[in-house]
Each structure stands twice: as structure tokens, then as C-alpha cells.
């Protein structure tokens with residue numbers, strides 16, 4: 534006798550595809566345990582016109598053209614946009630050749646969609662999954678501060694602890710692109726689950742793991758393999774590893790199977806002033822201050838279990 538089926542978790546995904554974002558979106562789209570209320574694109578890896586297009590390309594790859602996709606902010610809250618074509622390619626989704634999207638982009642601004650949805654849904658019902666710079670969330674909180682009492686949690690990829698930074702020696706890309714937005718999110722009081730580089734660098738797209746995905750033999754699997762083979766080359770060269778870190782799917786995987794991960798509640802502050810360390814996440818892992826714990830910082834993962842979860846879900850598309 535099984536218990537009552539759990540209600541699907543209501544989520545909004547905010548993203549800047551990006552091949553790793555794309556894999557995270559496919560993982561979410563394959564799950565029947567997630568009710569994706571909408572996907573909001575943000576400028577990050579590539580400019581907004583491309584990220585909003587890439588979200589729709591991925592939804593159609595997953596054969597889910599009914600998902601509501603919105604374009605959010607074109608630029609960070611208080612600094613010029615920096616992008617990462619060196620890693621993701623000019624399109625942001627280099628690797629596979631995929632058709633331009635036919636599904637519509639919603640007319641509403643992504644930030645307004647986030648605000649309206651959180652105000653409409655019962656308090657504590659909706660999880661925000663953020664895979665890119667936190668600009669849309671920062672702007673939503675600025676527009677409607679009461680959101681901080683209503684959002685269930687934010688599960689986010691960003692920051693670094695002992696791993697340091699990947700775009701400067703001190704800062705990880707998602708935080709560095711928009712430190713003010715990140716500061717607003719970490720000061721909001723909303724429960725946060727944080728996937729820093731320390732955990733994402735433990736889920737490397739090794740040859741064997743990519744081969745395991747390839748043997749699924751589906752069009753989705755082929756596209757994912759082509760994305761990963763393009764995306765991983767830069768980090769393999771940089772870190773001298775077999776495979777590159779598959780950052781963003783850790784956010785969705787935590788929602789689906791949290792016991793794959795471990796971490797601890799810490800205080801996290803964001804450096805927004807120093808030119809040397811702008812965008813650094815200052816994480817009090819060893820609890821040496823009495824600053825309030827504002828995030829569950831994830832430090833470890835069962836990497837094989839993560840890739841099995843991913844392959845099992847990709848096989849459903």
C-alpha cells in the first residue's frame with residue numbers, strides 16, 4: 534500500500550542557457566514531480582535575446598511546447614552585462630544543431646511573471662530554481678518586498694567556498710554578473726539552498742558518464758552529448774580534468790533527490806564593493822562569526838547517483 538501520491542512541487546526556473554542550464558531544464562521537464570509554473574530567462578551566459586530563445590529550443594527538444602517562457606532582465610541591476618561566449622559559444626547552446634523555436638515567448642516581462650505568480654499562489658507554495666545571475670529575483674524583490682514572506686525557498690547555483698571563483702580568483706560567474714541582486718537575495722530572509730562550485734566541481738562529465746547518456750540512443754540524448762562535448766572542453770583544459778563541471782542540474786537534482794547531497798547551514802554574505810573581490814560569496818563554513826545562518830550551503834554530492842538520476846530522466850524524453 535503506497536501513501537497518497539505527493540502533489541507535484543510548484544517551481545519557477547530562472548535561467549541563462551547555457552548548455553548546463555539546458556541539461557537542468559531537460560531534467561526538470563522530464564520529471565512528473567515538478568509543476569513548472571513558468572521559465573524566466575535572464576541575461577548571463579549570453580544576452581537575453583539568445584537566452585530566451587534557448588529556453589524555448591530546449592522546451593521543444595523535450596517536446597514540451599506548452600511551457601510558459603518569459604524574457605526577464607536584459608542587464609544586471611547596477612553594472613554592465615558580462616557574458617560567457619568563450620565557454621558556451623556564440624549562440625549559448627553551441628554543440629548540437631537544433632531548430633529555431635516555434636513556441637511563443639510570453640508577452641509578460643519575466644520579473645512581473647515572478648511577482649504576479651508568487652502573489653497569486655498560496656504563501657509557501659512556490660520554489661524558485663535559479664540557474665544564472667540573480668537579476669530577475671533581485672528586481673522582483675525590489676518591486677514587491679512582500680515576496681520574501683511568500684516564496685517557499687530559493688534553490689540556486691552560484692558562489693564558491695574553498696573552490697574560489699571561476700570568473701575571477703574570488704567570484705563565481707552567476708554572482709559576479711550581478712552582485713547587488715545576489716546581495717538582495719541573501720539578505721531577503723527567504724530560505725536558500727546554495728550549490729557552490731565546491732559541489733558542482735564534483736559532478737564532472739567524464740567520458741564514461743557521457744557515454745552512458747549516449748547509449749540511451751534518443752534524439753534528446755544525442756543533443757545532450759553534443760552540448761556536453763562542446764561545453765566541457767574549456768573547463769577540461771582549465772582544470773586538467775576528465776570532463777567539466779555540470780553546474781546547473783544540481784539545483785533540480787536536489788529538489789528530486791536531496792539525499793544525494795550534504796551540506797550545512799551557514800552565513801553567506803556577498804562582496805559588492807571591493808574591485809578585487811567583487812562578487813565573492815563570503816561563506817562562514819566554520820561558524821567563526823555570529824552572523825545569521827541564511828543558506829544551506831551544499832558541499833558534497835554522490836556524483837554517480839546524480840548522473841544516474843539524470844540519465845534515468847533523460848531516458849523519459
Ligand code: RIB
Nearest residue numbers: 551553664665706707780
Ligand atoms: O559558474 C557557473 C554558472 O555560470 C552556471 O550557471 C553556468 O551556466 C553559468 O551561468
Ligand code: CA
Nearest residue numbers: 551554664665
Ligand atoms: Ca546558468
